[in-house]
Amino acid sequence: MAVEVLALAGGVGGAKLALGFARILPPDKLAIVVNTGDDESFYGLHVSPDLDTVMYTLAGLANPDTGWGLVGDTFNTLDMLGRYGVDTWFSLGDRDLATHIHRTQLLQQGATLSEVTAELCSRLGVDHCVAPMSDQPVRTFLTTPSGELAMQDYFVRQRCEPRVTGVKYEGSESATPSPVLRSAMEEAKLLVLCPSNPYLSVGPILSIPGVREGLESFAGLRVAVSPIVGGSALRGPAAKMMGELGEDVSCAAVARQYKGITDAFLIDHQDSGLASDIEEMGINAVPADIIMETEADKVALAERIMGLAANMS
Amino acid sequence: MAVEVLALAGGVGGAKLALGFARILPPDKLAIVVNTGDDESFYGLHVSPDLDTVMYTLAGLANPDTGWGLVGDTFNTLDMLGRYGVDTWFSLGDRDLATHIHRTQLLQQGATLSEVTAELCSRLGVDHCVAPMSDQPVRTFLTTPSGELAMQDYFVRQRCEPRVTGVKYEGSESATPSPVLRSAMEEAKLLVLCPSNPYLSVGPILSIPGVREGLESFAGLRVAVSPIVGGSALRGPAAKMMGELGEDVSCAAVARQYKGITDAFLIDHQDSGLASDIEEMGINAVPADIIMETEADKVALAERIMGLAANMS
Numbered sequence: 001m002a003v004e005v006l007a008l009a010g011g012v013g014g015a016k017l018a019l020g021f022a023r024i025l026p027p028d029k030l031a032i033v034v035n036t037g038d039d040e041s042f043y044g045l046h047v048s049p050d051l052d053t054v055m056y057t058l059a060g061l062a063n064p065d066t067g068w069g070l071v072g073d074t075f076n077t078l079d080m081l082g083r084y085g086v087d088t089w090f091s092l093g094d095r096d097l098a099t100h101i102h103r104t105q106l107l108q109q110g111a112t113l114s115e116v117t118a119e120l121c122s123r124l125g126v127d128h129c130v131a132p133m134s135d136q137p138v139r140t141f142l143t144t145p146s147g148e149l150a151m152q153d154y155f156v157r158q159r160c161e162p163r164v165t166g167v168k169y170e171g172s173e174s175a176t177p178s179p180v181l182r183s184a185m186e187e188a189k190l191l192v193l194c195p196s197n198p199y200l201s202v203g204p205i206l207s208i209p210g211v212r213e214g215l216e217s218f219a220g221l222r223v224a225v226s227p228i229v230g231g232s233a234l235r236g237p238a239a240k241m242m243g244e245l246g247e248d249v250s251c252a253a254v255a256r257q258y259k260g261i262t263d264a265f266l267i268d269h270q271d272s273g274l275a276s277d278i279e280e281m282g283i284n285a286v287p288a289d290i291i292m293e294t295e296a297d298k299v300a301l302a303e304r305i306m307g308l309a310a311n312m313s
Numbered sequence: 314m315a316v317e318v319l320a321l322a323g324g325v326g327g328a329k330l331a332l333g334f335a336r337i338l339p340p341d342k343l344a345i346v347v348n349t350g351d352d353e354s355f356y357g358l359h360v361s362p363d364l365d366t367v368m369y370t371l372a373g374l375a376n377p378d379t380g381w382g383l384v385g386d387t388f389n390t391l392d393m394l395g396r397y398g399v400d401t402w403f404s405l406g407d408r409d410l411a412t413h414i415h416r417t418q419l420l421q422q423g424a425t426l427s428e429v430t431a432e433l434c435s436r437l438g439v440d441h442c443v444a445p446m447s448d449q450p451v452r453t454f455l456t457t458p459s460g461e462l463a464m465q466d467y468f469v470r471q472r473c474e475p476r477v478t479g480v481k482y483e484g485s486e487s488a489t490p491s492p493v494l495r496s497a498m499e500e501a502k503l504l505v506l507c508p509s510n511p512y513l514s515v516g517p518i519l520s521i522p523g524v525r526e527g528l529e530s531f532a533g534l535r536v537a538v539s540p541i542v543g544g545s546a547l548r549g550p551a552a553k554m555m556g557e558l559g560e561d562v563s564c565a566a567v568a569r570q571y572k573g574i575t576d577a578f579l580i581d582h583q584d585s586g587l588a589s590d591i592e593e594m595g596i597n598a599v600p601a602d603i604i605m606e607t608e609a610d611k612v613a614l615a616e617r618i619m620g621l622a623a624n625m626s
Contacts, residue, residue, distance in 0.1 A: 043414050074387060074407065076389070076406075077390060077408065079411075080408040081415060094390045095392070097393075098393030101358070102394060123397045
């Protein structure tokens with residue numbers, strides 16, 4: 001059975017909409033492809049923050065308060081690492097560490113990140129397909145007045161405070177799409193760009209050679225959901241970065257980045273006034289309830305997008 | 314200032330006597346050199362069970378009930394590893410894992426096991442010198458009816474149940490003594506073979522080329538403490554193994570193994586009847602209180618040994 005929906009996701013926002021789709025689609029119809037530009041080695045362990053956020057969310061284990069890690073986790077290993085003089089600015093819980101320990105060991109044994117992700121998901125009872133964007137390393141770096149910062153350094157240690165003047169995706173030129181991404185781009189009838197940061201979550205995916213081209217020639221409907229509502233980001237530094245990079249801070253500016261790979265762009269009702277700007281780009285602007293708080297919100301948004309696809313076909 | 318006392322130790326018994334010496338000697342006078350034949354990679358992490366037992370004991374952090382790990386530790390990472398389908402027969406607590414995570418990372422960065430051990434000890438406030446027997450891997454294997462078993466497999470997973478017909482120390486032929494062991498063999502005035510398993514703790518140390526020879530020509534007094542009291546081991550499988558390997562199960566049989574590297578052999582008062590057998594080997598048999606339960610017992614035994622050395626010099 002071929003995949004019908006390909007969702008491209010980053011962290012929390014992407015995980016929310018991915019959960020909505022997972023609730024209404026059987027496992028073989030949905031492929032969730034996740035940004036790995038945030039991946040980094042901490043304490044000698046391979047950490048994949050966005051993959052884990054999506055996996056834990058689908059497994060019902062995500063910590064809703066933090067946006068990372070496992071609900072109810074403890075931090076005893078990290079405390080002890082601190083006692084050893086390790087700089088523990090990147091917080092990892094004890095149960096969360098098991099994910100990174102096991103992933104690191106499987107990677108060292110020669111498994112690909114795709115294989116490791118499938119194994120971890122399967123063990124946590126996640127039946128839907130979650131896959132990395134690539135099995136090769138791509139690392140997002142931010143250019144700031146104090147130099148180039150790796151993504152987690154910027155995002156976690158420096159709390160997104162430095163002014164960003166550029167973004168680059170190191171390694172992307174020699175990366176290839178993961179097997180799931182490659183086949184889903186061919187097979188799927190609906191592409192969804194989840195409401196994730198266009199620079200830090202969707203950007204890395206699009207930077208992989210062949211992905212933007214694959215989405216430009218995608219055979220089905222392509223829908224994006226704005227991560228910007230009323231001039232601010234629902235979560236994270238997207239709005240701040242847009243301003244610093246000289247863009248308007250608006251859903252329309254996000255739509256502009258997705259021009260050529262998006263047919264319909266879902267914006268919040270409060271941004272309806274920008275619909276005509278988006279329509280001028282040749283993108284169908286669709287006002288909708290895009291703020292997802294409850295699980296019902298997530299399912300409703302996924303259903304709304306499925307409805308668009310049904311209307312178009 | 315040169316090291317005056319070199320103590321060779323395995324796990325719990327060795328750690329007890331090492332603690333006794335640490336309580337009465339300034340840091341620069343004592344070198345504790347520890348068996349690493351039990352070292353093994355678990356969950357991708359380098360675990361050094363005997364080094365950790367000694368280090369945690371000296372740091373006042375050892376779990377007195379188990380003989381391994383940290384007092385009051387939790388096991389959340391291990392639980393989660395189990396959820397991922399990992400066979401978690403080798404139990405490691407959350408705080409204990411920090412030791413292995415940090416050690417593994419430092420080794421991967423190119424530090425020697427000696428350097429890593431010194432760093433970990435320093436961070437835990439252990440001022441006395443604790444060092445591995447070698448910076449190269451030596452692995453103890455037991456020959457049993459069901460094949461060759463690595464030390465922890467035999468000791469932990471199989472609870473010492475298989476019959477042992479042979480012991481070998483893989484890698485020892487190309488290992489060299491650690492810098493601390495090499496210099497302490499030259500400098501020290503007192504050598505102490507702690508009451509540790511002769512096959513599993515002291516044997517691996519003696520298997521390293523140059524060590525037995527170095528102890529044979531050791532310039533000071535050489536004292537061993539029997540791990541066997543009244544025909545049974547104070548802890549662990551030493552007595553069972555001695556029987557399976559065709560030895561008498563007695564302190565005298567241990568003394569025989571240490572012939573040529575021991576001047577005085579401390580036996581328990583209840584084994585005084587074996588003193589003449591030991592004396593016949595040219596080893597001075599010294600009945601003493603060698604069962605260490607309280608910290609006072611450990612200090613008293615260390616003082617007793619120091620007293621022997623003072624009498625001889």
